[in-house]
Amino acid sequence: MTNVRNGDQIVAESFLEVRAKLLEVAATLDRIDRACETAPLEDGARSKRELLIEATKILLSEEPSRAERLQQLFSRKYDTDWRQQLGITEA
């Protein structure tokens, strides 16, 4: 680990930027909700919205590696049997 800044510095430097990003997320969710007052989301869009809500829960958690866990949330799972499913033989 080569981080040379302390936590106070990082909070001071990034507070406004993160505040702005969180506001964008909040405003986007509001925008979706307003649009849904006239027509509900279709299945695909509803799944994506649920994924975004799940993502916010990861942000709220106290465990480390939030970025990596978000990436995993947005990823298809690794299927160890992929060779068999695709008919690719092992070297």
Add this chain to the structure above:
Amino acid sequence: MDYIDPHIHMVSRTTDDYATLARMGCVAMSEPAFWAGYDRGSVDGFRDYFRQLTETEPARAAQYGIQHFTWLCINAKEAENVQLSRDVIAMIPEFLDKPNVLGIGEIGLNKNTKNEATIFLEHLDLAAEHGQSILIHTPHLEDKYQGTRMILDMLCDDKRLQRDRILVDHVEEHTIGEVLDRGFWGGMTLYPVTKCTPERAVDMIEQTGGERLLVNSAGDWGPSKPTAVPDLIFEMRRRGLSESLVRKVVYDNPLEFFSKSKQFNFTPRR
């Protein structure tokens, strides 16, 4: 600071970009073969493209004091045409002795299909038979994790390959660990929306120490920023990281990786 962009598609960029990159300290670059934005219809289309990569772009770069290197392949998006892919793979050896060719790339997966995996394996055969280094594209967004794991499975199965001659590109937080832990080089691509911001890339450098890590702009015909590597240099300096660490990831590491290619002949700026 002099730097090297190890992944940039200059066939899609203007001559003004070469001038800007030179002014920002770019002294060398490598350009993997990639998808042109449309599927090419014949092997001769690829032959012309490889001439552009091995003749035209080095000359264009040299006008601005930049040394241009390249990697050859048919990309994963066009691998769905298996016969064309095989014809292109059979033609590639015509170009392997060109002075700026570093190896085979950017091969990999796109949607993780059977045809993509088949053609990826045939590219690995080509690289092994000709003793070439390899540059690998990993898929985008939700397909990246599964695709990266599939690629690592295939690479680790092949005992002919030297892991320290393989760069697995477009790593992010969920794939960087597997790539580095298994002995490969990792590349971080600075595409803010679909891949990685300079800030997140520097986070990963801080967490790993920058060993076997490269950083690139992957500037091409789509939304991308050819000067993204200087953005990363700026962010590292802003955080107070050492000049030696900055130099390691943007200059020393690409030199070390490229030096494993027999035709890498680089003249540092005096």
